[in-house]
Each structure stands twice: as C-alpha cells, then as structure tokens.
Amino acid sequence: MTKEKESNTDVANLPFEKALAELEAIVQRLEKGDVALEESIRIYERGEALKRRCEALLREAEARVEKITRDAAGKPVGTEPLDRD
Numbered sequence: 001m002t003k004e005k006e007s008n009t010d011v012a013n014l015p016f017e018k019a020l021a022e023l024e025a026i027v028q029r030l031e032k033g034d035v036a037l038e039e040s041i042r043i044y045e046r047g048e049a050l051k052r053r054c055e056a057l058l059r060e061a062e063a064r065v066e067k068i069t070r071d072a073a074g075k076p077v078g079t080e081p082l083d084r085d
Contacts, residue, residue, distance in 0.1 A: 008046055016053075016054060016057040019050045022046075026043050026050070
C-alpha cells in the first residue's frame with residue numbers, strides 16, 4: 001500500500017461532520033495557493049477521499065429519511081419512505 005493510500009484509510013471511519021470540516025480546511029489551503037506542489041497533490045488526494053466519504057454518508061442518510069403521513073384530520077399516523085408517491 002502506498003503512503004498516500006495508508007494516510008487516507010482512516011477516512012472510512014470519520015463521521016460526516018469531521019470529514020466535511022477537514023475537507024473544507026483542505027479546500028481553503030489549496031485556494032490560498034501557498035502549498036508546495038507535492039503537498040498540494042497529497043492533500044488533494046485526501047480531499048477526494050473525504051469528498052467520497054461525505055457523499056456516501058449523505059446517500060445513507062437520504063435513504064433513511066422518512067416522510068410523516070397524516071390522516072384526514074391532519075394528525076400524524078405513521079411514516080413512509082420519502083420517495084414513495
């Protein structure tokens with residue numbers, strides 16, 4: 001396993017908020033433009049891994065979102081999948 005791959009293996013265990021915060025910090029560093037080329041490549045690769053993690057967690061959360069169903073009087077009676085029509 002390469003050094004870059006080893007440094008990105010922990011991404012799979014990060015909660016969404018931490019992964020997003022780290023991704024935002026990487027974007028800010030890259031936007032400043034004061035990072036050496038090799039460091040830029042390394043943190044860009046980490047950013048890609050973090051982006052994939054955030055996207056996967058968002059897809060999982062979206063799949064769990066449910067819509068509250070109501071009866072004729074407007075009282076909640078249960079839930080159904082969000083995508084159900």
